[in-house]
Each structure stands twice: as C-alpha cells, then as structure tokens.
Amino acid sequence: xxxxxxxxxxxxxxxxxxxxxxxxxxxxxxxxxxxxxxxxxxxxxxxxxxxxxxxxxxxxxxxxxxxxxxxxxxxxxxxxxxxxxxxxxxxxxxxxxxxxxxxxxxxxxxxxxxxxxxxxxxxxxxxxxxxxxxxxxxxxxxxxxxxxxxxxxxxxxxxxxxxxxxxxxxxxxxxxxxxxxxxxxxxxxxx
Amino acid sequence: xxxxxxxxxxxxxxxxxxxxxxxxxxxxxxxxxxxxxxxxxxxxxxxxxxxxxxxxxxxxxxxxxxxxxxxxxxxxxxxxxxxxxxxxxxxxxxxxxxxxxxxxxxxxxxxxxxxxxxxxxxxxxxxxxxxxxxxxxxxxxxxxxxxxxxxxxxxxxxxxxxxxxxxxxxxxxxxxxxxxxxxxxxxxxxxxxxxxxxxxxxxxxxxxxxxxxxxxxxxxxxxxxxxxxxxxxxxxxxxxxxxxxxxxxxxxxxxxxxxxxxxxxxxxxxxxxxxxxxxxxxxxxxxxxxxxxxxxxxxxxxxxxxxxxxxxxxxxxxxxxxxxxxxxxxxxxxxxxxxxxxxxxxxxxxxxxxxxxxxxxxxxxxxxxxxxxxxxxxxxxxxxxxxxxxxxxxxxxxxxxxxxxxxxxxxxxxxxxxxxxxxxxx
Ligand code: HEM
Ligand code: FES
Numbered sequence: 001x002x003x004x005x006x007x008x009x010x011x012x013x014x015x016x017x018x019x020x021x022x023x024x025x026x027x028x029x030x031x032x033x034x035x036x037x038x039x040x041x042x043x044x045x046x047x048x049x050x051x052x053x054x055x056x057x058x059x060x061x062x063x064x065x066x067x068x069x070x071x072x073x074x075x076x077x078x079x080x081x082x083x084x085x086x087x088x089x090x091x092x093x094x095x096x097x098x099x100x101x102x103x104x105x106x107x108x109x110x111x112x113x114x115x116x117x118x119x120x121x122x123x124x125x126x127x128x129x130x131x132x133x134x135x136x137x138x139x140x141x142x143x144x145x146x147x148x149x150x151x152x153x154x155x156x157x158x159x160x161x162x163x164x165x166x167x168x169x170x171x172x173x174x175x176x177x178x179x180x181x182x183x184x185x186x187x188x189x190x191x
Numbered sequence: 192x193x194x195x196x197x198x199x200x201x202x203x204x205x206x207x208x209x210x211x212x213x214x215x216x217x218x219x220x221x222x223x224x225x226x227x228x229x230x231x232x233x234x235x236x237x238x239x240x241x242x243x244x245x246x247x248x249x250x251x252x253x254x255x256x257x258x259x260x261x262x263x264x265x266x267x268x269x270x271x272x273x274x275x276x277x278x279x280x281x282x283x284x285x286x287x288x289x290x291x292x293x294x295x296x297x298x299x300x301x302x303x304x305x306x307x308x309x310x311x312x313x314x315x316x317x318x319x320x321x322x323x324x325x326x327x328x329x330x331x332x333x334x335x336x337x338x339x340x341x342x343x344x345x346x347x348x349x350x351x352x353x354x355x356x357x358x359x360x361x362x363x364x365x366x367x368x369x370x371x372x373x374x375x376x377x378x379x380x381x382x383x384x385x386x387x388x389x390x391x392x393x394x395x396x397x398x399x400x401x402x403x404x405x406x407x408x409x410x411x412x413x414x415x416x417x418x419x420x421x422x423x424x425x426x427x428x429x430x431x432x433x434x435x436x437x438x439x440x441x442x443x444x445x446x447x448x449x450x451x452x453x454x455x456x457x458x459x460x461x462x463x464x465x466x467x468x469x470x471x472x473x474x475x476x477x478x479x480x481x482x483x484x485x486x487x488x489x490x491x492x493x494x495x496x497x498x499x500x501x502x503x504x505x506x507x508x509x510x511x512x513x514x515x516x517x518x519x520x521x522x523x524x525x526x527x528x529x530x531x532x533x534x535x536x537x538x539x540x541x542x543x544x545x546x547x548x549x550x551x552x553x554x555x556x557x558x559x560x561x562x563x564x565x566x567x568x569x570x571x572x573x574x575x576x577x578x579x580x581x582x583x584x585x586x587x588x589x590x591x592x593x594x595x596x597x598x599x600x601x602x603x604x605x606x607x608x609x610x611x612x613x614x615x616x617x
Contacts, residue, residue, distance in 0.1 A: 040372075133354075172497070
C-alpha cells in the first residue's frame with residue numbers, strides 16, 4: 001500500500017462508491033416489481049367503465065350502482081333541491097373545490113360545476129365518504145339525510161348537502177363526481 | 192443476566208457430544224432453569240409466560256384454520272361457517288383462535304400496565320421496552336388482518352375504515368391506499384393479500400419475542416421494588432420458583448379462556464359480522480374489536496381527518512418514548528406518592544376511552560372523548576416529566592432481599608444464603 005505513488009485512497013473510495021451505487025440502483029430495480037405487483041392489476045383497470053339506464057329513476061328518486069368496486073349514487077333531483085343547492089355561497093362551504101373528475105382541480109364547488117350543463121337534475125357521485133370510506137345514508141326515502149338534506153355518514157357523523165358537498169363533520173372533501181357522460185337520452189356512461 | 196453462567200452439566204454421552212458442538216441444552220438451562228430471578232416477583236410478572244402461551248396457541252390454531260379457509264370474496268364467509276359446522280372440531284379450533292386473540296390482548300395490556308407501574312421501561316431496559324412496543328404494533332396489525340378474513344360486514348367495513356387511514360397522507364394518500372387494496376376499494380384482491388400477511392406476521396412477532404427475551408435476559412427482570420439486583424440474596428433460580436408461579440397463573444388464565452371458548456364464544460364479537468360483506472351498505476354503527484376501542488375514541492375525538500389519524504398513531508408511538516419522558520429517580524410507582532395517583536388516573540382514562548370508543552360519535556360522547564384524549568397525551572408529555580422532578584420518593588428498602596425478608600435478615604446472611612441455595616444444589 002505504502003508504495004503507491006498516486007493517492008490510492010481516492011481511487012479505492014471511488015470504486016467503493018461506484019460499486020455501492022450500482023448495488024443500490026440494482027437493488028431498487030429488483031425491489032420495484034415486488035412493490036408494484038400490489039397495485040391494481042390489468043383486469044381491475046379494465047373494469048373501468050359501466051353504462052346505466054336511468055329511464056326508470058323518477059324525480060326525487062335515487063339509485064346506487066357499482067363502478068370499480070365502489071358504489072355510485074345517481075340522483076334525479078327535484079326543482080326545489082337544485083335551487084337549494086345552487087343558492088349556497090362558496091364561502092359557506094368546507095371544501096371549495098368542485099372535485100369533479102372532468103374539470104381541472106382548481107374549479108370552484110358551485111352546484112353547476114358538479115353536474116352536466118342542461119342535465120342539472122342528475123347528480124352523479126361516488127358514494128364513498130371522503131373521511132374513511134363508509135357509504136353515506138340518504139339514497140332511500142326513509143334514510144336520515146343529515147342537517148343539510150343530502151347524505152349523512154353515520155360512521156363518524158359527516159353531513160353532505162344536495163350537491164354532495166361536505167358541510168359538517170370530519171370528512172375533508174366533497175363527494176367525488178366521477179367522470180361520466182350521457183349517451184343517448186337516458187343512458188349514463190361512468191368511467 | 193449478562194454475567195450469568197449456565198450451571199448445566201452434560202450427563203449422557205449424547206449430551207456431551209452435543210454440548211461440544213451445539214450447546215443448545217446449556218443455553219436453555221442457563222436462560223430458563225437456573226436463570227436468576229428476583230425473589231420478590233408478584234403475579235403481574237406471570238404475563239410474559241402467559242403471552243408466550245397465547246402466541247403458540249394462535250400459531251397452532253391458525254395453521255389448522257388455514258387448512259380449511261378459502262381466501263376469496265366469494266367463498267371466505269361460507270368457508271368460515273363451514274369450519275364452524277362441518278369440519279371435525281372446527282368449531283373448537285375456530286373458537287379458540289377467535290377468543291385467543293382477545294385473551295392475547297388482555298394479557299398484553301396487563302403486561303404493559305405492569306411495565307408502566309413498576310417503571311420497567313427505565314434504564315437499562317429501554318430497548319427491551321421498545322421491542323415490546325413493536326410486538327404490540329405487530330399484534331395490532333395481525334389482529335386487524337385476521338378480523339378481515341371472516342369477510343362479514345364488520346370485517347369489510349372495518350377494513351375499509353382502517354385502510355382509509357392512509358388516504359389521510361397528503362398528496363400520495365389515495366395512491367398508497369389503492370396500492371394496499373390492489374384496486375379502487377376493498378375487494379377479494381385485498382382479502383387475498385391480507386390472508387398472506389396474516390399468516391406472515393405472527394412469525395415476525397415470534398422473531399421480535401426472541402429479541403425481547405434476549406434483551407430481558409441481558410438487563411435482568413425488574414421487580415416490584417424497582418431496585419437493581421445487588422447480591423445473590425436478591426434472586427432465586429427461575430426453575431422452580433418463578434416457573435411454578437407462572438404455571439399456576441397460566442392455569443387460572445386458561446380457565447377464563449376456555450370459559451369463553453365453551454360458553455360465550457361470540458360474546459366478544461359483533462353480531463353484524465355474521466352478515467356477509469356487502470360493499471353497498473355500511474352498518475349503522477361501526478365499531479372495532481374491544482382492544483382497539485381506546486384508539487378509535489381518539490380518532491373520533493378530532494374533527495379533522497388528518498388530525499384524527501395522526502393523533503391515533505401518536506397514541507401508540509408515544510409509548511416508545513416513555514423511557515426518556517419519565518424523569519423519576521426511582522422505578523417503581525409503589526414508592527412514588529404523587530405519581531401513583533396519576534398512574535391510576537391514566538388507567539381510568541384508557542378504560543374511559545375504551546367505553547367512549549364503543550359509543551356513537553355524537554353529543555357528550557365526543558366532548559368526553561376530547562377531554563380524555565387530552566389527558567392521555569398530557570400524562571406522557573407533562574405528568575411524566577414534571578412529577579418525576581418535583582416528587583420526593585418514599586424510602587426504599589435497602590435491597591430486594593430486605594423487602595422480602597425484613598431488615599434483620601442481614602445478620603444471618605450466611606445462614607439464609609445457605610438455606611435458599613440448598614434446594615437447587617441437590
Ligand atoms: C407477544 C407479546 C409479548 C410476549 C410473548 C412477551 C414476553 C415477555 C416475557 C416472557 C417476559 C418475561 C416475563 C415477565 O417479566 O413478565 C417479558 C418481559 C417484559 N416485557 Fe414483554 N412480551 C410481549 C409483549 C410486550 C409488550 C407489548 C411490551 C411493552 C410495550 C412488553 C414489555 C416488557 C418489559 C418491559 C419486560 C421486562 C419486564 C420486567 O422485568 O419488569 N412486552 N415479556
Ligand atoms: S367514514 Fe364517513 S364520517 Fe367517517
């Protein structure tokens with residue numbers, strides 16, 4: 001060792017560092033498949049869209065359908081309900097984002113931004129409480145609908161209004177509006 | 192203890208052969224037969240052995256159950272019912288496993304509170320204590336995963352609520368949760384991986400227990416006085432003295448255990464879990480198993496999602512720091528006139544939180560949950576450091592031996608030592 005002319009430590013350090021670097025990259029590359037295998041697989045992702053006929057859903061009624069393993073609420077709102085939802089000022093809301101998957105993140109949570117123009121009576125929501133994932137009550141006529149007349153999550157007490165916006169309780173966000181469109185007159189395609 | 196040498200003597204030729212090659216008998220003898228245990232241990236020191244029994248029970252019954260259980264969304268619920276009705280003695284084995292989880296937690300809570308009361312977390316047992324906290328965490332994860340496997344309504348919605356804790360993480364929360372689920376909600380895919388992990392974790396616990404006992408046998412056991420072992424007079428060999436006591440306590444514990452198994456196997460469960468999982472309907476009142484209720488109360492005491500989840504995890508994590516939060520000079524609460532009151536207040540707080548966790552999150556229940564949550568944290572962050580500094584401990588006995596044998600034993604030390612040493616010399 002002592003007979004080396006050039007600084008031997010630097011060279012060895014470099015080799016050690018390079019070796020360790022390669023090992024780290026290789027290790028991470030090997031680890032990734034074992035992490036990624038847990039993500040939703042191809043068949044789960046393939047189930048990504050459903051079509052629903054809503055002809056039978058009368059004004060004031062609601063149905064629940066399944067989309068990607070989650071319940072989706074489809075509600076045919078009455079005139080009064082739409083007016084009530086439209087009247088709410090943004091300042092009164094707990095979460096001022098529209099949470100509409102079709103619109104940019106920054107869109108404000110007006111009722112108009114949570115429905116399709118011209119079809120304001122149809123409210124389509126992912127029926128999963130944004131707190132810890134329970135299914136809120138409010139779909140059937142006999143359900144408790146909470147202090148704001150929309151949905152009420154009994155798990156930890158979150159209240160949603162007629163536009164599915166969070167108004168009271170521990171849930172942080174408005175109910176998500178899934179990506180959907182009308183195909184023909186009475187069909188909704190979700191996903 | 193670290194300095195302790197095994198007195199093992201290899202008798203047969205085979206024993207001698209092994210002793211020169213793999214001296215496992217020597218090690219076991221040194222660690223579990225002639226290992227010096229404080230002579231004043233009370234029944235609160237029997238729960239370590241009882242926990243060991245619980246772990247083995249869960250492993251044995253669990254492996255048998257896995258031979259009959261089907262981890263798919265379609266068949267899981269029915270396969271559990273089939274185990275209870277069709278499999279020979281399936282009802283017995285399943286009841287033992289289900290009740291066993293509760294008994295395991297009962298024992299671990301007594302074990303933890305024993306440690307908190309007698310200051311077993313203080314130097315030199317910090318690592319031992321932290322390993323215990325890891326064991327407790329792994330137990331919670333295992334119990335949660337196992338409860339999901341039944342695939343009843345409570346299983347499903349419990350799994351949904353608990354996995355959703357991770358969705359509170361800013362930015363990547365949803366991605367992490369979907370990664371855990373393997374989908375966009377809890378489904379059969381989730382069930383399948385939970386089964387694999389439920390099978391794995393008990394072996395991780397077993398590994399942690401080995402480390403836990405290793406650390407215990409380096410530091411030596413604490414004892415009701417909290418004093419260090421100073422002389423041979425302070426200890427007795429583990430076998431038969433401590434072991435006999437362990438066996439008696441275990442017998443009492445097992446009596447309670449089998450009473451549950453045979454007479455009220457479903458008492459600790461929830462009726463909703465006898466309905467099969469339904470992704471469209473959440474039961475009106477979701478509650479976890481009893482041993483998670485205090486944490487559930489803390490979660491619901493906070494009117495913010497991230498805040499509630501953080502505080503709940505903090506409630507467990509804070510246990511890992513007590514060795515440094517407690518500033519007292521003496522270990523045992525027995526000699527701490529002020530802290531003693533706070534200790535019982537803390538115990539009451541935990542029980543109260545448990546009760547509140549079982550109630551709906553509304554009205555006064557929420558207010559009381561908030562009050563007790565506040566004390567839960569104040570106890571660790573304020574009471575433990577401050578009381579330790581201002582309190583004057585009561586007079587301690589001079590040694591462990593003195594606490595058992597009275598102040599006068601010292602005169603006849605030689606004679607006494609002879610008397611206690613005699614039995615195991617035979
Ligand atoms: C599977 C779970 C566990 C098993 C099998 C286990 C096993 C044991 C055993 C056999 C002992 C020695 C006997 C005794 O002193 O009681 C012991 C001591 C101890 N354990 Fe555990 N334990 C478990 C969980 C825990 C947990 C969750 C904690 C704390 C958070 C903990 C903290 C301690 C401490 C501090 C000691 C030393 C006690 C002393 O000597 O005062 N253990 N454990
Ligand atoms: S899951 Fe809806 S309030 Fe907690």
